[in-house]
Amino acid sequence: MAVSSTPRRKHMQKNHPPLSASHPAAAPHLPGGPLPWLGRLRSEAIASYQAGGLPSRKLEDWRNTPLDHLNSLNLTPVELATPTVIDAVPVWQRDLVDGHSAVFVNGRYYPSLSRLPDLPDGAAIGSLADLLETRPDVVEDHIGRLATIQGHAMAALNTAYLGDGLVVFLPPGTVLDHPLHLINIAAPTQDAVAIQPRHLLILETGSAMTLVESNGGLGGTAYLSNAVTEVSLAAGARLQHVKAQLESPNATHLATTAVSVGEGAHFDAFTLNSGAALARQETYVNITGRHGAARVNGAYLAAAGRQQDNLTRIVHDTTDSVSRQNFRGVIDARGKGVFQGKVLVKRHAQRTDGHQLNRVLLLAPGARIDAKPELEIYADDVKCSHGATAGELDDGALFYLCARGIPRPIARRMLIEAFVGEALAEIANEPLRQSFTALVREWLDEHIGVPA
Amino acid sequence: MSLLEITGLRAAVDGKEILTGLDLTINPGEVHAIMGPNGSGKSTLSHILAGRDGYEVLAGSVRYDGADLFALGADERARAGIFLAFQYPVELPGVTGMNFLKTALNATRTSRGESEIDAMDFLKYIRARAAKLGVSDDMLRRFVNVGFSGGEKKRFEILQMAVLEPRLAILDETDSGLDIDALKVVAEGVNAMRAPDRGLLVITHYQRLLDYIVPDHVHVLANGRIAASGGKELALELEEKGYGRFLDAAA
Ligand SMILES: Nc1ncnc2c1ncn2[C@@H]1O[C@H](COP(=O)(O)OP(=O)(O)OP(=O)(O)O)[C@@H](O)[C@H]1O
Ligand SMILES: [Mg+2]
Numbered sequence: 028m029a030v031s032s033t034p035r036r037k038h039m040q041k042n043h044p045p046l047s048a049s050h051p052a053a054a055p056h057l058p059g060g061p062l063p064w065l066g067r068l069r070s071e072a073i074a075s076y077q078a079g080g081l082p083s084r085k086l087e088d089w090r091n092t093p094l095d096h097l098n099s100l101n102l103t104p105v106e107l108a109t110p111t112v113i114d115a116v117p118v119w120q121r122d123l124v125d126g127h128s129a130v131f132v133n134g135r136y137y138p139s140l141s142r143l144p145d146l147p148d149g150a151a152i153g154s155l156a157d158l159l160e161t162r163p164d165v166v167e168d169h170i171g172r173l174a175t176i177q178g179h180a181m182a183a184l185n186t187a188y189l190g191d192g193l194v195v196f197l198p199p200g201t202v203l204d205h206p207l208h209l210i211n212i213a214a215p216t217q218d219a220v221a222i223q224p225r226h227l228l229i230l231e232t233g234s235a236m237t238l239v240e241s242n243g244g245l246g247g248t249a250y251l252s253n254a255v256t257e258v259s260l261a262a263g264a265r266l267q268h269v270k271a272q273l274e275s276p277n278a279t280h281l282a283t284t285a286v287s288v289g290e291g292a293h294f295d296a297f298t299l300n301s302g303a304a305l306a307r308q309e310t311y312v313n314i315t316g317r318h319g320a321a322r323v324n325g326a327y328l329a330a331a332g333r334q335q336d337n338l339t340r341i342v343h344d345t346t347d348s349v350s351r352q353n354f355r356g357v358i359d360a361r362g363k364g365v366f367q368g369k370v371l372v373k374r375h376a377q378r379t380d381g382h383q384l385n386r387v388l389l390l391a392p393g394a395r396i397d398a399k400p401e402l403e404i405y406a407d408d409v410k411c412s413h414g415a416t417a418g419e420l421d422d423g424a425l426f427y428l429c430a431r432g433i434p435r436p437i438a439r440r441m442l443i444e445a446f447v448g449e450a451l452a453e454i455a456n457e458p459l460r461q462s463f464t465a466l467v468r469e470w471l472d473e474h475i476g477v478p479a
Numbered sequence: 480m481s482l483l484e485i486t487g488l489r490a491a492v493d494g495k496e497i498l499t500g501l502d503l504t505i506n507p508g509e510v511h512a513i514m515g516p517n518g519s520g521k522s523t524l525s526h527i528l529a530g531r532d533g534y535e536v537l538a539g540s541v542r543y544d545g546a547d548l549f550a551l552g553a554d555e556r557a558r559a560g561i562f563l564a565f566q567y568p569v570e571l572p573g574v575t576g577m578n579f580l581k582t583a584l585n586a587t588r589t590s591r592g593e594s595e596i597d598a599m600d601f602l603k604y605i606r607a608r609a610a611k612l613g614v615s616d617d618m619l620r621r622f623v624n625v626g627f628s629g630g631e632k633k634r635f636e637i638l639q640m641a642v643l644e645p646r647l648a649i650l651d652e653t654d655s656g657l658d659i660d661a662l663k664v665v666a667e668g669v670n671a672m673r674a675p676d677r678g679l680l681v682i683t684h685y686q687r688l689l690d691y692i693v694p695d696h697v698h699v700l701a702n703g704r705i706a707a708s709g710g711k712e713l714a715l716e717l718e719e720k721g722y723g724r725f726l727d728a729a730a
Contacts, residue, residue: 422532427569430529431583431639432557432590441582445573445622 044080045102046221047073050187056106057190059159064167065189072186075176082180091365091397092307092336097279102251103218104188105133111214116140117243119469123271123462124239126206129153129193132214134222134252136191144205149198152207155225156191165196169229173257173285173311182283185223185255192225192254197234197264206237206459213244213252213278226256230264230292237267239459243302244275256284260292262316267295269459271466273302276333280306288348290316294323297454299463300335301328301470307336307365314341314348321350324453326467329362329394330474336365339383343376343406352383355450357443359474360391366398370413374405381409387417388446390475440475444468480545482507482647482678483528488539489703490527496537497523499703505647510679512689514714515700516722521682522566524700525651529563530556543647557583558590560646564636564653566682571623576635579623580605580642587643608641612668613661629656637668648672649680654688666691686718701725 050073059065081097082089113132115121129152130140136154143152151158158166176183193209213222230236244250252274260266274280280303288294300306312321327335341350356364370381387396400413420442428438447467454460483505490498497520505511515521527534528541530553541548543561551559571579584604585595596604609619612634624632633653640648650669654662669692673679681692689697689711697713699706699722706725707713 421569423569424571426529426531426553427565427571428579428583429553430531430557430563430565431579431643432554432586433582434554434586435552437582437586438554441574441578442571445571448573 044077045097045100046104046184046188047077049104049107053104053106053188057188058156059163059166059190062159062163065159065163068171069187069189072176072183072189076180076183076187079180088338088367091363092305092334094279096305097251100219100249100251102221105135105220105222106188106190108218108220109216111216113137113140113212113214113245116210116212117245119273119466120210120212120241120243123241124206124208124459126208126239128208128210130210130212131192131224132212133220134191134211134224144203144207147201150201151194151196153194154191155194155227158194159190166194166227169227169259170225170257173259173287173313174255174283175285179283181253181281182255185225185253185283188221188223189225192227194226195228195230195236195238197230197236199232199234199261201231201234203236206239206456209238209240211240211242211252211254213242213250213274215244215246215248215250217248219249219251221251221253224252224254226254228256228258228266230258230260230266232261233263234261235265237269237456240268240270242270242272242274242280244278247275247277249277249279250275251279252281254282256282258284258286258294260286260288260294262290263292264289265293265295267456268297269454269456269463270296270298271463272298272300272306272308273466274306275302276304278303282307283309284311286310286312286321288312288314288316288319288321291318292316292320294321295455296323296325297463298325298337299327299466300325300337301466303333305334305336307338309338311340312342312350313344314350315344317345317347319345319348322352322453323350324353324450325355326447326450327354327356327364328447328467328470328474329356329358329364330470331359331361334363334365338367339369341370341381343370343372343379343381345376347378348376348380350381352385353450353453354385355447356385356387356396357447358387358389358394358396360393362394364396366396366400366415368399368413369401369403370411372402372404372406372409372411376406377408379406379409379411381411383413385415387415388443389417389419390443436476440471443475444471481505481542482544484542486540488527488541489537490523491535491537492523492533497703498527500539501700501704503698503705505678505680507678508675509696510673510681510692510694512681512683512694512697512714513700514683514697514717516726519700520703521700522651525563525566525649525682528649529553529561554586557643558587562640562643562645562648564633564640564648564650566651566655568624568632568636570625572625574623576619576621576623577605580619580639583639584642605642609638611671612638612641613664614638630658630661633657634661634665637665640672641668646676647678647680649682651682652684653681654683654685662688663691686714689714699725
């Protein structure tokens with residue numbers, strides 16, 4: 028029986044990857060429904076997604092990342108699920124940063140819990156769904172310009188369900204003094220829902236802001252969060268994007284961030300991945316303007332049975348640009364980490380300065396890391412390097428601490444925290460660094476234990 | 480009762496016997512010096528006493544304060560008052576000196592049933608000791624031993640000793656890498672620790688240190704055992720004549 032049922036299942040999967048059959052029913056519930064250009068974009072996207080289905084492990088970029096569980100989850104688009112009402116933001120998210128906030132619950136803007144800043148004329152911060160009502164032309168001009176659908180099934184799926192998310196538009200010279208906190212809360216009901224936020228940040232010449240993003244879930248129900256963020260930085264614009272991914276233990280969190288960095292612009296990202304059963308952060312940065320700079324850093328903590336993925340693609344498409352990547356991973360027994368980092372230097376991108384480092388601490392036998400650092404260089408005058416290390420805690424360091432009277436479990440914990448701390452040091456903003464350090468400590472308390 | 484009593488100690492690393500029957504007794508209030516050629520087993524002895532893994536004890540016993548030392552783990556030994564100043568102090572990237580000292584001090588305090596030290600008191604406690612050893616606030620804010628010069632590392636070891644106030648301190652070549660002024664500072668720090676209830680074991684290659692830290696007993700460690708013992712004049716003789724005669728005798 029098993030033999031005869033296998034081909035049929037395969038066949039069904041091919042025709043109906045999760046969330047494709049429900050798309051026609053969900054589409055009328057999506058914001059901006061009647062806009063013809065949007066209808067076209069969504070149909071193109073769902074067709075592209077249906078053609079290949081979920082990314083398979085036969086694809087090089089997905090070799091170590093199984094998504095099979097999404098087939099059996101019976102995912103419901105959040106548009107068709109029972110709406111959820113919440114009356115407060117979870118404390119850890121609320122206290123992460125002192126600033127303004129934009130709250131999204133199950134991918135839908137939640138004005139009653141949000142606190143948006145007063146903005147100068149011409150600037151806008153708000154919900155994509157609202158903007159699709161008031162200024163669809165602005166959305167049309169910018170959406171889908173940076174996140175590629177072709178060959179990116181998850182971005183295609185997100186685009187098919189595109190409807191709400193955070194929109195930031197800063198006109199030239201606008202500088203936000205306080206961080207903006209993007210709070211994504213998954214509040215699944217009894218259904219295993221699929222949440223597909225779509226965020227858009229347009230920073231015009233010389234504008235600057237700090238975006239803090241936190242992702243968390245309520246309850247233990249499984250869900251999929253599949254987010255796409257597009258960031259366009261014009262000349263001299265600066266964005267600091269600090270993200271904490273602390274989804275529920277049964278969640279799947281897939282995120283694609285696509286960035287274009289203009290002349291002298293700075294993109295400075297830090298991602299802490301420690302939640303979800305499976306999480307994957309894909310970061311695509313295209314440096315197109317001279318003296319553009321990208322810092323893409325992160326820490327990933329994989330508890331037993333969990334998987335944390337990072338994929339970065341930094342393209343140097345101009346002269347005199349700079350990129351820095353510093354990632355640190357901590358993998359517990361039966362945990363898994365994946366790092367696929369690539370720096371691509373085009374032929375004309377002379378004097379590129381690009382460095383990448385991924386260091387991983389394996390806490391126990393059976394902890395696993397698949398690391399693939401890559402440099403692809405076509406220019407001849409460049410300074411580039413990459414490095415990857417993986418190893419256990421240093422015996423000599425452990426003994427040194429013990430020889431000072433520190434019990435071994437505390438010594439171990441100190442060294443793990445110190446290891447991650449060297450990635451957290453990349454967060455320049457002091458209060459933010461402290462908040463993120465506290466998040467790492469909470470993870471250590473839960474998974475490594477607080478010795479008596 | 481002796482503070483430390485080593486009897487017939489034989490120990491191996493990776494199947495190679497390094498200590499071949501070592502006897503040594505240290506009484507409270509005494510300062511002992513061990514000298515000996517490179518590779519004779521001085522650091523091996525200090526590591527075994529401090530409880531480092533990887534050494535196989537083949538025979539013999541070590542009693543500390545009358546009890547079997549090998550029954551205790553490295554951290555328990557430290558809390559019981561054994562301190563090793565490392566020949567090669569270990570870098571701890573990401574761990575600041577302050578955090579390191581505070582965690583170490585509190586580990587000992589709480590194991591004695593005392594409360595953790597209050598943050599302000601701790602600062603005073605550290606600063607008083609650091610100033611005497613020329614350890615700056617900046618050094619304490621940095622990561623332990625990362626980017627420290629050789630001399631800074633050794634001074635930081637002695638600061639740890641001053642903070643933890645051990646009953647038996649083993650100084651493994653604390654003088655190597657020190658300039659003349661630093662040597663004096665460190666020696667003063669060590670001398671300040673001399674007390675009737677405290678024992679000191681000073682491992683060194685140079686007689687000069689013993690001009691500052693004057694030992695009660697000097698031992699020659701050669702081929703994994705104590706080949707000769709004497710007073711401080713033995714150090715002068717070694718300085719002059721080298722280790723030849725002890726190596727020949729043992730061969
Ligand atoms: N892991 C090991 N495997 C094999 N031999 C080892 C190991 N560790 C130490 N040894 C050997 O043990 C011997 C004693 O080393 P030890 O470090 O105790 O010498 P030492 O007297 O402290 O020398 P020095 O004066 O140079 O510091 C040396 O021959 C050394 O090579
Ligand atoms: Mg030695």
